[in-house]
Amino acid sequence: MDKTASPVMVPFKSLIQFDKASSTPVFIQLSNQLGHLIRQGTLAPGQRLPGTRQLADLLELNRQTIVAAYEEGLAQGWLESRSGSGTYVATHFPEIKPQGLAGATDDSSATNSVSAGSRPGNEQPGYAFESVDFLVRPVLTNQAGLRLDDGFPDIRLAPMEELSRAYRSYFRWGNPQQHFGYSDTKGHPLLREQLSAYLNETRGLQTTPENVLITRGSIMGLHLASQVLLRPGDVVAVGETTWSGATMNFKKTGATVLTVPVDQYGLDVDTLETICRTRQIRMVFVTPHHHYPTTVTLRADRRIKLLQLAEAYRFAILEDDYDYDFHYLSRPILPLASADRRGMVVYVGSLTKSVAPAFRVGYVVAPKVLIDELARHRRIIDRQGDPMLEFAIGQLFKTGDMKRHFRKTLRAYHARRDYFCDLLANALPDVVQFNKPDGGLAVWASFDPAIDMESLTEQAAQDGLYLSNGLFHNPLGQRLNSTRLGFASSSEAELERSVAVLKKVVHA
Template sequence: MQPLSSMLHIDKTDKLAVYLQLSNQLTDLIRKGVIQGGHQLLSSRQLAKALNIHRKTVVRAYDELLAQGWLESKLGSGTFVATHFPEIKPQPLQDDKNQNFDSKKVAGFSFEDKPHLHRAVLKNTAALHLDDGFPDPRFAPLEELSRAYRTQLITGNPYVKLGYGDTSGSYWLRQQLSVYLNETRGLKTSPENILVIRGTVMGLFLASTGLLKSGDNVAITDLGWASARMNFIQAGANILQIPADEHGIDVDALENICKKQSLRMLYVTSHHHYPTTVALRADRRLQLLALSEKYGFIIFEDDYDYDFHYLSRPLLPLAGADQAGMVLYCGSFTKTISPAFRVGYLVGSENVINHLSRLRRIIDRQGDNMLENAMAELLQNGIIQRHLRKSVRIYRQRRDMFCSLLKSNLSNYLDFNTPDGGMAVWAKFDKSIDLKSLSEQAMAKNLYFSDGGENNLIPDKLNGTRLGFASSTSQELEQSVEILKNLLKIK
């Protein structure tokens, strides 16, 4: 055992305690079979002298390994490697088969790497951005939110507030959401109709996992949101693509499908169709609800930016006119404040909400109680509502300016309609323009915008993308359009 000390290397400058370094290295040698079961270790005094460390440090390391079962002590004889381990043949120092294998990067077991999950995560660091339609966090009510969050942390019964809560979410927030949604969207909810979630993606996952079976048919528009499609594929659903036009989803095409095959769910963005921003016409809304009741399919209504409408009173959600209990209504505060604050809501019949709450428990025991209660306070005090009124005014001004810039500078290269609401313009570029190449060139100029590839489920159907205006100031919008103008002129 004398050579053992040469295999142990103690770094007294390391943040890890010396006794833990020693115990970890001994464990590793036992695991690799370098020292076998039943072999006697050096005495604590001998090993301490060999490693130039204190004897008590060795004793502590030995005690740690004795407690874990790696070592065993024999009274009067010394300390030995435990004998209950199977005999392990030491691995050669250079194994040609495994010398390039890195278990930190590649697992030793196989799994199915599904292609639909390969989607780039947006981490935009560009100074300028014509994004997917995000809010401007620079005038979000962050001070009010931080005060409310702090209040939640330091007041009340800490055992209750900082412990486990309701899987459905903070009851206070569900109360305030019920009032807010009933007043602004014409819904008729109670807190029991609401499940607090971390965002629309979570709502989609719960609905897909809890309400769909493998092989179920789900209808989406051929221009749509990639996250919705990913969730339905993950659930094993069969995707049916429905066209959309200037009035939203083609309800007649949907009915033709329903006549031929069963449909379990329809995903729809009725207020502002994603990505084209058009509103679903009133007659189609009525027809859609009637079809849902007739053919028995669920409507998942994603109302991602209802609060941002710049003309008259916006059309109420489908959920507000749903008398048959066929609509699941989903929204979040992502567009209200910032994507960083993960608070959303899923609204439906009580039995469905209870079912999805039980499912939510196995993937996410609960949300952030402190944040949820802070949001409830902002709703109760009208702070969110005042922020929205301010946002709508500012975003309307930015929309008008951005559309004016597009018309005066880029009308030869793209076509668009001024959106009635939302935070982005759907721009259709000339077919001769390679949007992917243009997006990459813009990024080199510190301007981010999407090439539109994720929104189009039919290759080459439309050479279009969303150009967000809400998160940029007037000066930033001018700079962004100027960069695009110069890049397109070169072509």
């Protein structure tokens, strides 16, 4: 019998099911399911569908719902209408006959009885690839409940209303073709202009927008700089304690990572000089304003010497200034980039700590020729950033809202730092050693060697407090028994409860 002659031979009532509690309209559900039946070959190309009244009676739906579903199918190209004859499956689709591949060894009946998510090919590929062990590290997230995190901002303080207004203005302003088409790989011109001016004002830099590349957070800037500047066998010097996100990027290029001691004054540049005399250094990575993870500030004389060494031995300085905007003594030391006169420093920063981690806006500041090359590399992994977000952030700088936000959060985080440090000193004076940080959003805390940090954090989690065990901060062969305790993301009341939990599990 010709399948196209009889539209009712297909058991539509048993094949099509609706979820009337779903937010998806019923006519869309019907259209989608008809498309599925076509794709799997249940409905053949050219097959006539029931009339709208007939299908409405079969499925116990309003006829207008069937009309709307057919119209959706026509618009999607799955169906075609023949004047005076009815609605048919489009003839330009090949007839689909599901069958196993020739020569396949699987038992098809067994395959059909296994859910797609449990198929072996969904877990392991059938080919070999290299898994890189040093890329495995815990993913830090904003934890619910009480937390003493890595130094995250309080998203409750983010300028959401101001950002919302700036977003709305993006839809009202300018040429839609320009707004919603492809944009500059280097970032939205407004943000590059405003950020250049802001960095010149607050960091003592001397830049133009041509010296600025907008990225999705500072990690993209570090990745691009690593890809452009490093080759297999190059040597990168980092602090003995440092940010693993940076070293992973260096190692992935095939570079060799050498560690340099870090003390209470930051990176030991005398040791670095000794290394330079015997090995060719390609790059030095530093977080001089608040060394990660220990929060110490690189002393001024060491900064000068580091720049001198860079000029003498021709290595690049990759300066990650991840939380410069949060300094509580009102006399922050300017970044290395502000004193750079020979183009030795690649300056990387981020606004995620200033606004909220979900807003992925970072930047790289460097000589124009390097910015151009970084942008070319950025293009092959991420054609452009988020023009709407970049415009909105640029507007906040232009209107002064961002500066007001910085001042507000600085006051809040300053008060939280003082309150938290007092709580910690009073609750655990003989157990936790720390120096009150001059800036940043976390305290570097060293616990009594008798305390097992893994056990401590597990017990704290059972009582509703998240904190890191700090193991990934340990240099090779050393046990620091230290971790970062972030105070900025919690209110004073939350900090008080957090310290109470910490005290309880320490003395348990």
